[in-house]
Amino acid sequence: MAVDRVWRASVEPLLGDLDGEQGGCPAPFFEREQKMNQTTARELAFFGRITAGFTHEIKNILAIIKESSGLMEDLLSLTKDEPFPHWERFSHRVEVIKQQVQRGVELATHLNRFAHSPDEPVSPIDLNDLTDQLVRLSERFARLKEVGLTRSGSNASIVLVTSPVALQMTVFLLLESCWNQMPAGSAMELRAEWRERHPCLLVRMTVPVDDLGAVKQHIATSEGFTVARQSAHELGGQMLDDIPDGFALLFTETRVDQQAG
Template structure:
């Protein structure tokens, strides 16, 4: 199996971890701020009740619902972070690509919102299973998603679909403007070359030049 101990690879791995951790921590911090504000409102309501000012259960209920909704949302964020963190536990494993892509898109939702981009995964007709490096596949999907968000066309909608063709799974990102020009301007291919090598994947641009196509082997080639 290929050894992955180059300084460049290690730095990129750490950078990826840092980006995800920073994004998730911002989401958690925002939720804590909302919960703290709601808790302050409840404290004010308690003081008003002590003074004999009846507020009614509806008002208290709305604040309580706000807290519950934020707790639920934050719990989902933390669960996603936990799944991401455990992606390094077993280097090579069988992976449901649809589920992994959904996790990547969930982790990238804050970034998409900040750029005004909608990420739309399209349903698949069958399970897309790979036996590969889970962490590096996640990193590759993240890089592709990140690139397509920066290269989105005027509609600001990136559609992601997956299909199986022979012994490969094809992930297609559409809704991009001037793909080749942007790839060259951002040195995109060199930035993911190591990841493509680890996975045994290929990346190309569709003939209409408005979509990326990521080709992934169902099982990583021998010797990788």
């Protein structure tokens, strides 16, 4: 299976000679670990494949709704000079359908990309694309906590070579640990940038209370943040909590695709 091949190509060089001992651990440990990772990769790829297939179908359905509402709009425009008591109301509803189709298309597109994340266990990931993708997929969760979530774009190309699934999960965990502790009416902004010559994801927070430090303290001591910190560490990153208005995920040990920059 292609996933196995890609996984082997990306992970075996990191593990070295599987017949020998690695870091004091006997070879069977690595073999078992590798098999578990292969199984996980296969399961994730399966999950992603099915989800990606469905998002494709959803887009087909949205395409039909879009063309149908477009046709209704065309027909309405033909009757504009004829007596039609509900013309305005019809026209407004058609516009609502078009807007919701557009919303659905954007969500399906992002979900489709997300579902393709496990296609390759390790691949280049543009942090600007990642922030866009994650904010689109996560803003609903933040909204339910009455916290606004946005991203600010950066012109810098920042490309990491790592596990797309693990990276997205880590950033989601970080964001989730923030909105879970932030008071209603707060706002968060996610931004990719270079910091201390390392790729960095910055979470900036605005809260409707005076003591941002106390909110940050709640976040930094929460279980979710601890898991995010651990997950970041496994990716070769470190969580910085000494940023004045938020947190930063600094990738100090993660491979950077220099050619992309």
